[in-house]
Amino acid sequence: MSKIQILDDTLASQVAAGEVVERPASVVKELVENSIDAGAQHVTVEMQRGGTALVKVTDDACGMSREDALLSLERHATSKLKKSEDLASILTLGFRGEAVPSIASVSRFRLSTREHDSVAGTEIVVDGGSLRDVRDAGMSAGTCVEVKQIFYNVPARRKFLRAESTESAHVEHQVRLHALATPGVRFTLIKDGRQVFDLAATSDWRVRISGLAGQQTASHLIQVPAASGNGMKVQGYLLPAEYARKGKRQQFVFLNGRPVEDSAVSRALKDGYRGAISEGSHPAAWLWIDMDPSLVDVNVHPAKKEVRFHRPHEVRALVATAVEQALRLKTDPPAGHISSDTDDFSPVQHTDDFVGEPNTEAAKQNEGGDIESSEEDNHVARSDEQRRSSFPYRVEQQQDLVDGSGGKLCERPNFNIIGPLHDRYIVLEGDEGAILLDPVAARERIVYEQLLMAVSADGGAMSSQGLLVPELLELESLDAELVIRYADHFADAGIQVEAFGGSTVKVNSVPSFLKVSDVRGFLLELVDELHETVGTRKGKAMAYETFAQGVAKRVGRHEPCSIDHADVLLAAMFACDLPYCTPDGRPTLIHISLTELDRKFGK
Numbered sequence: 001m002s003k004i005q006i007l008d009d010t011l012a013s014q015v016a017a018g019e020v021v022e023r024p025a026s027v028v029k030e031l032v033e034n035s036i037d038a039g040a041q042h043v044t045v046e047m048q049r050g051g052t053a054l055v056k057v058t059d060d061a062c063g064m065s066r067e068d069a070l071l072s073l074e075r076h077a078t079s080k081l082k083k084s085e086d087l088a089s090i091l092t093l094g095f096r097g098e099a100v101p102s103i104a105s106v107s108r109f110r111l112s113t114r115e116h117d118s119v120a121g122t123e124i125v126v127d128g129g130s131l132r133d134v135r136d137a138g139m140s141a142g143t144c145v146e147v148k149q150i151f152y153n154v155p156a157r158r159k160f161l162r163a164e165s166t167e168s169a170h171v172e173h174q175v176r177l178h179a180l181a182t183p184g185v186r187f188t189l190i191k192d193g194r195q196v197f198d199l200a201a202t203s204d205w206r207v208r209i210s211g212l213a214g215q216q217t218a219s220h221l222i223q224v225p226a227a228s229g230n231g232m233k234v235q236g237y238l239l240p241a242e243y244a245r246k247g248k249r250q251q252f253v254f255l256n257g258r259p260v261e262d263s264a265v266s267r268a269l270k271d272g273y274r275g276a277i278s279e280g281s282h283p284a285a286w287l288w289i290d291m292d293p294s295l296v297d298v299n300v301h302p303a304k305k306e307v308r309f310h311r312p313h314e315v316r317a318l319v320a321t322a323v324e325q326a327l328r329l330k331t332d333p334p335a336g337h338i339s340s341d342t343d344d345f346s347p348v349q350h351t352d353d354f355v356g357e358p359n360t361e362a363a364k365q366n367e368g369g370d371i372e373s374s375e376e377d378n379h380v381a382r383s384d385e386q387r388r389s390s391f392p393y394r395v396e397q398q399q400d401l402v403d404g405s406g407g408k409l410c411e412r413p414n415f416n417i418i419g420p421l422h423d424r425y426i427v428l429e430g431d432e433g434a435i436l437l438d439p440v441a442a443r444e445r446i447v448y449e450q451l452l453m454a455v456s457a458d459g460g461a462m463s464s465q466g467l468l469v470p471e472l473l474e475l476e477s478l479d480a481e482l483v484i485r486y487a488d489h490f491a492d493a494g495i496q497v498e499a500f501g502g503s504t505v506k507v508n509s510v511p512s513f514l515k516v517s518d519v520r521g522f523l524l525e526l527v528d529e530l531h532e533t534v535g536t537r538k539g540k541a542m543a544y545e546t547f548a549q550g551v552a553k554r555v556g557r558h559e560p561c562s563i564d565h566a567d568v569l570l571a572a573m574f575a576c577d578l579p580y581c582t583p584d585g586r587p588t589l590i591h592i593s594l595t596e597l598d599r600k601f602g603k
Contacts, residue, residue, distance in 0.1 A: 038061030108148040186201045224323060414431065
């Protein structure tokens with residue numbers, strides 16, 4: 001008997017589902033794409049228990065005849081390709097003909113559809129890839145697909161699904177992507193019987209961005225006027241440099257109506273900001289790129305999220321130039337744009353985040369609205385290599401400075417404060433030479449130990465100050481889910497957060513040692529820290545120390561380099577258990593001995 005056999009259709013579809021269907025959000029993606037390709041003007045997505053119990057996508061598109069509905073369940077059956085040459089000019093979102101049979105093979109599947117000129121529709125029931133029933137159905141014109149109990153017959157795949165809240169956030173994120181890609185289509189999302197949003201069709205991208213990202217974000221959008229060349233056109237919106245995030249979750253790129261991820265476009269976005277964004281951060285942007293389909297290959301990724309440009313350097317140059325010009329001109333929004341008169345959200349001024357003297361230059365930069373980075377931003381962006389110079393005591397030696405009872409064996413050294421150095425460091429005179437103090441690093445150490453002490457002292461949370469008017473933050477669904485999941489950690493750090501419906505989070509209090517003018521920025525920077533650890537070994541045992549380190553780093557970034565504030569800062573730093581380094585091991589002080597100086601001067 002031959003060892004090699006042809007797989008039966010059901011098993012072949014389940015194998016294909018391994019690439020097409022990763023989670024409930026993958027099902028939503030494929031079904032919504034089919035609805036848009038079919039000409040839908042209104043798409044409704046319903047989910048229960050994060051999509052694990054039910055995903056239902058209903059549209060008012062052209063519908064299908066019974067014959068076509070049955071053919072749609074066959075592998076590699078599609079209306080979007082006729083011949084191999086068509087692969088070079090794909091303008092539809094779907095084209096492979098694998099999605100529907102793959103989904104049906106790993107779920108309890110029901111397809112109902114009716115053409116506009118037909119009296120009766122067709123209903124098809126499939127269980128785990130096996131056809132159960134085909135019958136007439138009374139329904140409105142269009143198509144409705146119900147997917148229940150995803151992976152019920154593939155338990156090995158089901159156990160890899162995340163918590164319902166996480167899966168729900170991924171589904172919502174996917175619907176938001178398609179809503180941004182096609183603003184001319186009305187989108188409704190219903191979660192566990194409750195409507196999350198209902199976005200009316202619009203021809204104004206700014207309206208759609210506002211409906212999803214919130215009025216606060218929309219009031220700060222910078223328009224990227226249409227720029228074209230070599231068969232390509234790009235246009236969209238940006239946010240100022242201070243809204244940059246660690247990850248690329250705030251970058252939404254759409255190619256011929258398809259949500260995509262591409263490194264060339266991401267690099268071009270950063271190139272356009274010309275150094276205004278620190279290393280490791282990425283700007284927020286919504287870009288729509290129209291391109292001759294012969295210049296791009298969309299068939300290079302199982303989920304079609306990535307594409308391959310035939311001339312990536314031209315794409316990068318066009319995007320970078322358009323972004324740079326938009327930031328330089330700061331184009332005013334077109335007539336009829338969304339009014340922000342009722343929005344009291346003022347431009348971000350990070351320098352007010354910490355109680356102390358503001359960074360005057362940075363404050364001027366914020367007030368002027370200049371997109372170029374301030375001296376403080378440059379200070380933050382400098383590399384660790386520049387900061388890891390030698391200092392009086394190595395990290396491992398500092399444990400020797402603390403006795404067994406927790407009391408210090410060393411007192412604060414006698415330093416004479418000389419003055420600031422380039423608004424970055426403070427120069428001190430010591431008994432054996434010169435010392436450079438990094439105020440940012442010092443504040444990180446102080447805040448970190450304050451946080452740990454507040455929690456360990458009596459098991460209580462750090463003291464916080466209630467906001468007279470709670471802040472309502474409209475976040476991305478994945479960000480909001482993460483904030484609520486780690487609400488206890490935020491509470492320990494003095495930040496009281498709670499869900500406020502949909503992806504809106506209410507902030508009731510902030511740490512008492514802060515006056516936060518930019519609550520959103522403060523919160524999102526902590527969210528970025530969490531995003532980097534969730535799913536990793538470190539994230540699975542998310543210790544409060546890790547969270548505290550993120551808070552400390554966020555606060556430290558805005559510590560002013562002030563000679564008047566230096567003495568208070570030094571006193572607080574030397575009250576810490578480990579005053580000579582930050583929580584992640586960077587030095588707070590660098591010592592340059594007289595011997596070293598004499599040697600450099602040839603004495």
